[in-house]
Amino acid sequence: MVWTEKEGMDVEEDIRQLKGMVEKSHRIVFFGGAGVSTESGIPDFRSSGGLYSQKYKYPPEQVVSHTFFISHTEEFFEFYRDRMMFLDARPNAAHEKLAKWEKEGELLAVVTQNIDGLHQLAGSRHVLELHGSIHRNYCMQCGKFYDAGYIKNAGGIPHCECGGIIKPDVVLYEEQLDAQVIRESIRAIEKADMLIIGGTSLAVYPAAGFIDYFKGKYMVVINKSATVRDVHCDLCIQKPIGEVLGQL
Ligand SMILES: [Zn+2]
Numbered sequence: 001m002v003w004t005e006k007e008g009m010d011v012e013e014d015i016r017q018l019k020g021m022v023e024k025s026h027r028i029v030f031f032g033g034a035g036v037s038t039e040s041g042i043p044d045f046r047s048s049g050g051l052y053s054q055k056y057k058y059p060p061e062q063v064v065s066h067t068f069f070i071s072h073t074e075e076f077f078e079f080y081r082d083r084m085m086f087l088d089a090r091p092n093a094a095h096e097k098l099a100k101w102e103k104e105g106e107l108l109a110v111v112t113q114n115i116d117g118l119h120q121l122a123g124s125r126h127v128l129e130l131h132g133s134i135h136r137n138y139c140m141q142c143g144k145f146y147d148a149g150y151i152k153n154a155g156g157i158p159h160c161e162c163g164g165i166i167k168p169d170v171v172l173y174e175e176q177l178d179a180q181v182i183r184e185s186i187r188a189i190e191k192a193d194m195l196i197i198g199g200t201s202l203a204v205y206p207a208a209g210f211i212d213y214f215k216g217k218y219m220v221v222i223n224k225s226a227t228v229r230d231v232h233c234d235l236c237i238q239k240p241i242g243e244v245l246g247q248l
Pocket of ligand 1: 141160
């Protein structure tokens with residue numbers, strides 16, 4: 001088929017261009033969203049498959065809100081364990097490549113909207129987690145730390161030994177992003193000579209507004225579907241991020 005052949009050639013050309021940009025850049029910042037983790041088998045919790053809508057009474061945006069956490073704590077944890085904690089997930093080619101670039105001194109930071117900790121598992125060290133992490137959990141009463149395994153295996157509402165409820169350190173709807181993480185993310189993006197945006201439709205604000213701070217040379221968007229930013233970028237590849245970075 002002519003169309004498929006043409007598409008194949010376009011992708012090859014895109015990869016070649018991307019490779020050239022990466023080689024010329026030494027302060028890469030990666031800004032990633034849910035699409036980075038889907039290739040590791042972690043679905044976007046907002047996606048509502050058939051099974052999902054049968055099982056839960058409330059829409060995901062409502063469940064993952066501060067109000068819901070306070071008022072329906074047990075239902076929150078049922079959803080959270082089921083749809084947001086994937087402790088067996090492994091890093092994919094995107095995570096691996098970014099960790100490698102950091103080790104080689106070519107990447108400044110990974111700014112992520114994901115909470116799964118897969119970048120760190122792949123070896124990345126400077127990871128700015130805008131929405132927190134499932135791997136950090138704190139007692140709301142005494143502040144004692146608990147790991148993800150404890151939350152996953154505790155039945156119902158996870159409690160601290162002091163009796164307090166343990167809350168995951170993830171940013172729920174209606175909650176503020178961490179001011180320090182925001183500052184560091186903006187600083188990294190301002191310093192970058194290349195910004196790769198991957199696996200996000202850039203629909204989630206205020207995080208998506210951060211990329212306006214970029215003053216560097218190459219802005220690349222790699223996402224399965226078109227994003228609102230595609231018009232402004234130097235290169236835009238409509239493919240899964242792991243598939244693309246894995247080819248570099
Ligand atoms: Zn406690």
